[in-house]
Amino acid sequence: MHAMSNGKIYAAIRGAGHYAPERVLTNDDLAKVVETNDEWIRTRTGISQRRIARPDEYTSDMATAAARMALADAGVAPDEVDLIVVATCTPDMIFPATACLVQNALGCTHAYGFDLSSACSGFLMALETATGAIESGRVRTALVIGAEKLSSITDWTKRETCVLFGDGAGAVVVQASERPGILSSQMGVDGALADMLSLPASGCRHPASEQTLADRLHYVHMSGGKTFKSAVRVMADTAVQVVRDAGLTFDDIDLMVPHQANLRIIEAVAARLEGDLLPKCFVNLDRFGNTSGASIPLALSEAQTLGRIKPHDKVLMVAFGGGLSWGGIVVEWKP
Amino acid sequence: MALEDKVVDIIVDKLGVTRDQVKPEASLIEDLGADSIDTVDLVMTFEEEFGESIPDEDSQKLKTVGDIIAYLKSKGKE
Numbered sequence: 001m002h003a004m005s006n007g008k009i010y011a012a013i014r015g016a017g018h019y020a021p022e023r024v025l026t027n028d029d030l031a032k033v034v035e036t037n038d039e040w041i042r043t044r045t046g047i048s049q050r051r052i053a054r055p056d057e058y059t060s061d062m063a064t065a066a067a068r069m070a071l072a073d074a075g076v077a078p079d080e081v082d083l084i085v086v087a088t089c090t091p092d093m094i095f096p097a098t099a100c101l102v103q104n105a106l107g108c109t110h111a112y113g114f115d116l117s118s119a120c121s122g123f124l125m126a127l128e129t130a131t132g133a134i135e136s137g138r139v140r141t142a143l144v145i146g147a148e149k150l151s152s153i154t155d156w157t158k159r160e161t162c163v164l165f166g167d168g169a170g171a172v173v174v175q176a177s178e179r180p181g182i183l184s185s186q187m188g189v190d191g192a193l194a195d196m197l198s199l200p201a202s203g204c205r206h207p208a209s210e211q212t213l214a215d216r217l218h219y220v221h222m223s224g225g226k227t228f229k230s231a232v233r234v235m236a237d238t239a240v241q242v243v244r245d246a247g248l249t250f251d252d253i254d255l256m257v258p259h260q261a262n263l264r265i266i267e268a269v270a271a272r273l274e275g276d277l278l279p280k281c282f283v284n285l286d287r288f289g290n291t292s293g294a295s296i297p298l299a300l301s302e303a304q305t306l307g308r309i310k311p312h313d314k315v316l317m318v319a320f321g322g323g324l325s326w327g328g329i330v331v332e333w334k335p
Numbered sequence: 336m337a338l339e340d341k342v343v344d345i346i347v348d349k350l351g352v353t354r355d356q357v358k359p360e361a362s363l364i365e366d367l368g369a370d371s372i373d374t375v376d377l378v379m380t381f382e383e384e385f386g387e388s389i390p391d392e393d394s395q396k397l398k399t400v401g402d403i404i405a406y407l408k409s410k411g412k413e
Binding site: 043044222225228229232233264268272295 | 383
């Protein structure tokens with residue numbers, strides 16, 4: 001479907017990297033803090049442990065570490081980077097953007113950058129944004145990062161949510177290419193369902209006050225059952241659409257990298273797609289939990305490290321998160 | 336296939352139980368071992384299979400196999 005050498009500029013992933021903090025928090029550790037147990041957490045979510053950043057370790061630090069690994073994998077020097085997009089819902093500060101802190105830490109002296117807020121689908125929206133910038137010819141090299149310190153917005157008194165989240169980061173280097181690397185994409189939001197998943201305070205609607213603290217509004221709030229249903233439906237529909245738009249079938253997909261929220265969601269999505277897709281799904285949420293914006297790039301980079309993604313593989317990514325927001329992208333890896 | 340058989344097939348497939356366990360009076364949670372996510376997944380599958388949207392306030396009342404069959408029949412499914 002894509003003519004070669006017709007002068008069109010394509011975008012392609014050229015490198016990937018990830019970082020996870022050292023400290024491991026197991027389900028048994030959590031059972032000492034809230035009324036829960038390992039068996040309950042594993043059967044409901046598939047999660048066995050998650051990583052937790054040090055108190056003095058921030059989203060920008062994890063983003064920088066993941067980006068360094070991605071640049072090395074791509075063989076790209078920091079001063080070649082034109083654009084840095086950091087997908088995060090846990091920026092170091094409301095402003096300046098985390099991307100600025102990453103730019104300084106890496107020495108990307110020619111880059112501009114910004115943070116992108118779209119919760120768990122943020123990385124795919126950032127990849128879509130960078131792809132557009134590259135295909136337009138305005139940018140040659142972009143760093144697309146997903147990084148989160150979710151432990152800073154997790155309510156450690158709520159057993160429904162505190163078992164789900166972890167900290168970490170992942171990054172990819174996207175560059176202008178003669179061969180198409182980003183084959184198809186589809187993004188969407190539905191703000192009518194904004195209340196399903198949210199962090200109500202810290203913005204201008206509920207500035208920090210004694211009341212917002214007492215009401216625990218500075219933490220993630222989620223409506224579980226509804227989220228499951230919406231997540232499964234929208235991820236399955238989006239997967240079908242982007243695979244078709246790429247001119248492919250599910251047989252052609254070498255690896256599916258779904259947002260790592262919950263194994264039960266991944267299983268339910270795979271069950272609704274053609275063919276036996278579950279064995280093609282990369283899963284690392286058992287060890288990292290849900291790392292929101294970091295989840296897909298952390299999985300992509302780990303999958304590459306483990307040999308599950310090789311150059312020219314067709315990789316399907318789908319995500320779903322607060323907004324509601326969702327996205328799907330099919331890539332040819334390092335075309 | 337009769338509606339009853341379709342419903343039983345779906346429950347057997349989703350919950351990994353045997354057909355003879357799926358009696359009309361069997362409770363999804365207490366007798367068939369479903370958890371809260373299983374019940375959501377089952378309702379979604381019934382919606383997809385029978386082309387009927389099941390609102391939350393209705394799905395919360397579907398406790399047994401018989402409840403599901405009666406509900407779908409009340410919506411004109413067969």
